[in-house]
Structures are given as structure tokens and as C-alpha cells.
Amino acid sequence: MSPSNIHNGITYQLYEDDVEQLEINQNEQSTNTNNDDPKATKTKPYKTQIVWRNVMIMSILHLTALYSLFFVLPVVQWKTIILVQTLVIMFSMGIQAGAHRLWSHRALKANFAVRLFFCILQTGALQNDIYEWCRDHRAHHKFSDTDADPHNSRRGFFFSHIGWLLVKKHPELIRRGKTIDMTDLETDPIVMFQRQYYILLVLLIWGFLPTYIPVVFWGEDPLNSFLACVVVRYVYSLNVTWLVNSWSHMYGTRPYDGNIAPVESTVRHLLLGEGFHNYHHAFPWDYRASELGSLDVFNPCTGLIDIFHYLGWAWDLKTANPSIVARKMELRGDKSKTYKKTRGLFEWIGGVLATIAFIPFTKLIATLLEILF
Ligand SMILES: [Zn+2]
Ligand SMILES: [Zn+2]
Numbered sequence: 001m002s003p004s005n006i007h008n009g010i011t012y013q014l015y016e017d018d019v020e021q022l023e024i025n026q027n028e029q030s031t032n033t034n035n036d037d038p039k040a041t042k043t044k045p046y047k048t049q050i051v052w053r054n055v056m057i058m059s060i061l062h063l064t065a066l067y068s069l070f071f072v073l074p075v076v077q078w079k080t081i082i083l084v085q086t087l088v089i090m091f092s093m094g095i096q097a098g099a100h101r102l103w104s105h106r107a108l109k110a111n112f113a114v115r116l117f118f119c120i121l122q123t124g125a126l127q128n129d130i131y132e133w134c135r136d137h138r139a140h141h142k143f144s145d146t147d148a149d150p151h152n153s154r155r156g157f158f159f160s161h162i163g164w165l166l167v168k169k170h171p172e173l174i175r176r177g178k179t180i181d182m183t184d185l186e187t188d189p190i191v192m193f194q195r196q197y198y199i200l201l202v203l204l205i206w207g208f209l210p211t212y213i214p215v216v217f218w219g220e221d222p223l224n225s226f227l228a229c230v231v232v233r234y235v236y237s238l239n240v241t242w243l244v245n246s247w248s249h250m251y252g253t254r255p256y257d258g259n260i261a262p263v264e265s266t267v268r269h270l271l272l273g274e275g276f277h278n279y280h281h282a283f284p285w286d287y288r289a290s291e292l293g294s295l296d297v298f299n300p301c302t303g304l305i306d307i308f309h310y311l312g313w314a315w316d317l318k319t320a321n322p323s324i325v326a327r328k329m330e331l332r333g334d335k336s337k338t339y340k341k342t343r344g345l346f347e348w349i350g351g352v353l354a355t356i357a358f359i360p361f362t363k364l365i366a367t368l369l370e371i372l373f
Contacts, residue, residue: 046147049168058166065235068227073359074366076221076228080214081363084233085356087124087210089300092237092272094121097301099130100274100289103185104137107287108305110314115190122194124205125237129198130191131182138180139173141284145249145261147172153249153261161239161246206230236358243267248277256282256291256325258334269347269354273299282328283320291325296341298351 073081098118101107110118122130136150143149147170153160169177185191194201210229214220248271252263256278268275276290276297287305288294294303308314329338339347 046170046172051166051168054166058162061231061235064227065232068232069362070366072224072227073232073363074370076224076363077214077218078363079218080220080225080228081360083210083214084228085359087229087233088237088240088359089272089355091121091125091233092240093301093304094118094123095125095127095133095241096272096274096289097304098122099127099133100137101287101301101305103130103188103191104134104141105284106184107285107318108309108314109316110308112190114308114313115188119190119194120205123198123201124210125241126202126206126234127238127241129195131185131195134185135177135180135182138182139177140245141281142180143172143176144281148176149173151245153246157246157250160249161242164245206234232359240270240272244271244274244277248275252278253336254278254334255336255338256329257332259332264336264338269298269351272351272355273297273301282332283325285318286320287317288319291320292339292341292344296344296347297339298347300351 098115099122102110102115102118119130122133127133128136140149140151145152145154150169150173151160151164152170155163207226207230210233211222211226214225214229215222243265247267248263248265249261250263251267252265252275254260254263260278260281262277262281264278265271265275273294274280274289276299279286279291280289288299288302290297290299290302292299294300294306305314305317309317
């Protein structure tokens with residue numbers, strides 16, 4: 001569990017520029033006592049207000065997904081299962097490589113085609129439009145684990161996992177959310193186009209195309225196609241993403257900064273490269289979201305960015321200076337071990353197995369049970 005002092009370490013970092021001001025600096029503690037420190041601000045007593053519409057939607061979605069796991073996955077074709085799994089990975093890439101590393105943290109620059117590609121994938125994930133996703137995520141880093149963090153892990157596992165979407169935003173989040181600078185995204189035509197036509201684009205990319213493709217190309221039943229390719233895929237992907245906000249702020253090690261809640265997550269293999277969360281909060285501008293490269297740990301998002309970089313479509317990839325990393329580990333880390341490059345192959349085997357474990361294995365087991373009984 002978390003050490004008692006973990007919430008003393010708000011870093012206020014989002015981009016590479018912030019490092020000079022805030023990192024590995026003997027005066028670091030003084031930055032945490034400035035007037036903008038959310039912990040230093042006395043907030044009014046806050047009563048949680050449940051948004052029952054969201055509770056209904058999430059309950060129906062999760063119950064339908066649970067039903068579909070047991071009664072739909074066994075009857076759909078394997079081609080459909082492969083599509084579900086592919087969509088899980090692709091749309092997650094849109095969130096992680098696109099909304100997260102490219103747009104939220106400016107960890108790289110990319111040409112129009114790559115940004116459009118990530119935008120299409122991010123739309124399929126249905127986790128709010130890029131603009132809103134980035135505003136929430138920037139608040140999450142800037143005011144990490146305080147009332148101004150949308151999924152403040154101090155409010156418990158359930159809240160940071162899904163609960164934050166079922167209640168009205170905390171007044172501190174509303175107030176401080178307005179202070180987040182979003183001007184860079186306001187000048188990105190792709191981001192603003194997506195924001196303007198978001199609902200239409202979601203209906204097409206999140207709902208219609210994933211349902212339609214199996215029906216037209218291999219004759220899948222339309223309802224089963226919708227339940228597998230949209231509902232199961234969406235609920236599974238949401239929960240994997242939410243593990244970054246919940247589990248990865250609680251269970252794991254803190255080799256880079258022992259004073260913050262995020263950890264090097266024990267479920268990192270499930271998270272397609274977003275499980276190195278202690279490193280990520282310590283050095284959020286690093287495009288790898290990890291100290292090691294795409295082949296050294298299971299990090300397919302970094303691999304995809306590397307491919308785009310190799311092709312000349314992405315550039316200005318930012319990484320943290322190894323000497324700064326080492327110094328920070330010495331000053332603030334919890335002295336736990338970090339990952340070794342030599343384990344890269346095993347990390348990838350574990351990652352691939354964990355990634356494909358849920359949906360194809362569920363189909364396999366459900367099909368076997370049907371044959372046996
Ligand atoms: Zn986090
Ligand atoms: Zn981040």
C-alpha cells in the first residue's frame with residue numbers, strides 16, 4: 001500500500017519546459033508551498049452529488065458486457081473475436097499515443113496524417129474528445145491526487161477507477177480546470193474538427209463501423225456483432241484504461257519518486273505501455289512513458305511512435321536526461337529495483353499474453369464449456 005507521505009509530492013509537471021523550473025532542485029519543496037498549491041487551499045466542505053444518468057448508463061453497459069461475455073462470445077466467429085481484440089489495441093493506441101503522449105504532454109510532434117490517424121483511433125475509444133481528455137489529464141498531472149485531480153486516488157480505488165465519472169466534478173476541479181492552458185490544442189484543426197463533430201464521428205467510428213464490418217464481410221449476426229465489437233470491446237477497454245488511474249496509483253513500486261502516489265504498476269502488462277506510472281508522473285514529457293525503450297519493456301505505443309519516427313512522420317521525440325533520472329531516483333526514489341533491459345523478451349511475452357488473455361481466452365473457455373456441457 002501507499003506510504004504515508006506519498007501525497008506531499010505534487011510535481012506540477014506537464015512538459016519538458018517544466019523540468020528546469022521544478023525538477024531536482026534543492027529548493028523543490030518551496031514550490032509546494034506557493035499560493036497555487038491545492039493542498040494549501042482550504043476548500044469548502046464538499047458533498048458528493050451522484051449523476052444517476054451516468055450510473056444507469058454504466059450499469060447497463062457493464063451488465064450487457066457481462067451477459068455478452070458468457071452468451072455472445074461463444075457463438076460469434078473467431079474472425080469477430082480477432083476484430084474485437086484488434087480494435088481494443090488500436091483504439092487504446094489512439095488514447096495512449098495520441099491523446100496522452102502527443103496531445104496532452106507534447107512529448108512528440110507528428111505530421112497531419114499521423115495526427116489524423118490517432119484522432120480516428122481516439123474517437124473509436126469514446127473517452128471524450130481529445131480536447132476534453134487532455135484538459136482532464138493535464139489537471140490530473142498538475143494537481144495529482146488532490147481535489148483538483150479528476151480521478152483523485154486519495155478518494156479510493158472505486159472513485160479513481162469509475163466513480164469519478166458517476167458524480168459531479170469537485171468544485172476545486174472546476175475552478176482549477178479553468179486555469180489549464182489549452183491554447184495549443186485550440187490551434188490544432190484536427191482536434192477542433194473532432195470536437196465540433198464528435199457525436200457524429202463517435203456514432204460512425206465507435207459504433208457503426210465495428211458492427212457493420214463483421215456483418216458485411218463474414219456474415220456475422222448484427223446484434224451479436226454489436227454486442228461483441230462495441231459493448232464488450234468498449235467496457236473491456238474502459239476498465240483497462242481506468243486501471244491506470246486506480247491500480248497504477250496504488251499497487252507497485254516508486255523507484256523514481258517515493259513522494260507521489262503513482263507506481264510502476266503490478267498490472268503493467270495489461271496496459272500497453274502505460275503501466276510505468278511512477279516514471280511517467282516524474283517525467284511526463286518523455287514520449288516513452290517509461291525509462292526504457294519499446295523493446296526493453298512491453299511498450300507497443302512507444303514502438304508505434306518509433307516506427308512513425310523512423311518513417312519521418314513523427315519528430316522531436318522527447319526523453320528525460322538519464323543523469324536527471326538517476327539524480328531524482330537517488331534523491332526521491334523509494335530505492336526499489338527498476339526493470340532490466342535484459343528481460344525485454346520476457347516482458348513482451350508477458351505483455352502479449354496479458355493483452356490477448358481476456359477476450360480470446362474467454363471465447364475459448366466459453367466454447368469449451370459449451371462443448372463439454
Ligand atoms: Zn496518473
Ligand atoms: Zn500523463
